[in-house]
Amino acid sequence: MKATEKQSGFKKAAEEARHLKKKRWTAGQKKEAWWGLLFVSPFIIGFFGFMFLPMLFSFVGSFTNYNVTSRMDFIGLTNFRRMFTQDELFTTSLYNTAYYVAFNVPLTAIGSVFLAVLLNRKIRGIRIFRTIFYLPAILSGVAVYVLWMQLLSPSSGLINTILSWVGISGPSWLFDPQWTKPALILMRLWSVGGAMLLYLATLQNVPKQLYESAEVDGAGFTRQFFHITLPMITPIIFYDVVTSTIGAFQIFQEAYVMTEGGTGGPANSLLFYNLHMWNQAFVAYNMGYAMAMSMILFLIVLSLTFINLKLAPRWVHY
């Protein structure tokens, strides 16, 4: 009798303790959760206020003829139909942007990997070279475009002057519709330093033993590069390609400044997607149409990112 009483007393105490512990634990957990929410709340508010709700508005707005002043009428798929069947400038801008992305993304990736491998050595003064190559990456904005407009000037620009020394008469770059986009792609290459630094940091994390054993096996520089270096940095190449594809689709400022306020340059050869969208939204005030364009842009970027993610397992080594 006594024993069972004692036993049940124990049980009770244990249960009580467990209960107490559980209760205290949840209370602490709850408090902790509130703190967590408090700390991340600026992001949540910002996400809804500046991203999610605006995008929802854009989505709804893309089916309307909203133009700031008149009211918003629901016009169904008219905007999208107009985009693909009537608006020739839309097709031009899409082509220009695709052209730019197709050259800019791979060239930047190759250029920055090349530079990073080149500068990943232990030589005296290598830091100075790294600084020189990185500096242009942090310089951006109008000043840089002004500088490049001068460099690319057909008669007095530095680039054509240098070309003339080797007997090539350079193109008229920003004044020739054939050469405007290559000129811009060339200009963008000047900022490969940012990605270069990213690769450089990764290259320094590649285990030295890999190279040592490759050398023992008699593998030369090229074989080492293609069989060790490149596979080891594929995750960063992947990250770089995904982000620079998104970035390249956003090309706007360069074209806006270099074509005298967004006119699109000779024969609309620099009328990029975002420039066209900008002109529709803030010059012509066809907000509904521009919002429809922004939705298409979002779809394009989203599907390219998705394709990148799907293709990744084929070449990215984790």
Place this chain on the structure above:
Amino acid sequence: MLGTSLKPMEEIVRFPPTIFPETIQWSNYIETVQAFPFFRYMRNTMLITVFVVAGNVLSNSFIAYGFAKISFPGKNILFALVLATMMVPGFVTMIPQYILFTQIGWVGTYLPLIVPSFFGSAFFIFLMRQFYMSISNELVEAAKIDGANHLYIWSRLMLPLTKPALITVGIMSFNGAWNDFLGPLLYITREERYTLQIGLQSFQSQSTTQWNYLMAGATLVMIPTVLLFFFAQKYFIDGMDLTGGTKG
């Protein structure tokens, strides 16, 4: 560029062009500063930049602390959402944001340029979170046992400890704000509120042939960024290293 900014106009139009100026004309700088309200634009730009840097440093440090040091339900999903916002092109949200700021009467003021920086940005949150991860959790636990709450831990313990990362975020957002062209182009309507980037652009479209003045102006605009780069190189490189070391 420096060369051209110091050349007299006659030398620029001469053919073949010279790479180094034959006659150095420092007065180009003085005339440029007088040709457009350079100092007013600089004051405007500095005002915006100070607020944007403060906003980015504070908000991202705050948000990242929540993600790194506090456990709460749904944290991982929310962090995935942070990363996903990096994939949304700015142009997709630009038009509705503009409509929003028009509706609340902020267009023409600096508020649309400043206020969003107080709500965090994905890349900086990521960067700061990585840095917090390198700080031991025991520190937070010990402080909690001593009765400190998270606000206290963040402001008194973490802010001093994460100084290098804060400086990196600060420098990057300084550069972003100083070089921002799109934001001011969209939201600033009155000429006396122009920033340097907009000022330079309108100066450029007004005087396409005055290369020497234009180059002098461009040089002046770039000086702060270049100076900052040379003084704080380490932090630029650390910022990249952080992403490089952890993403790989």
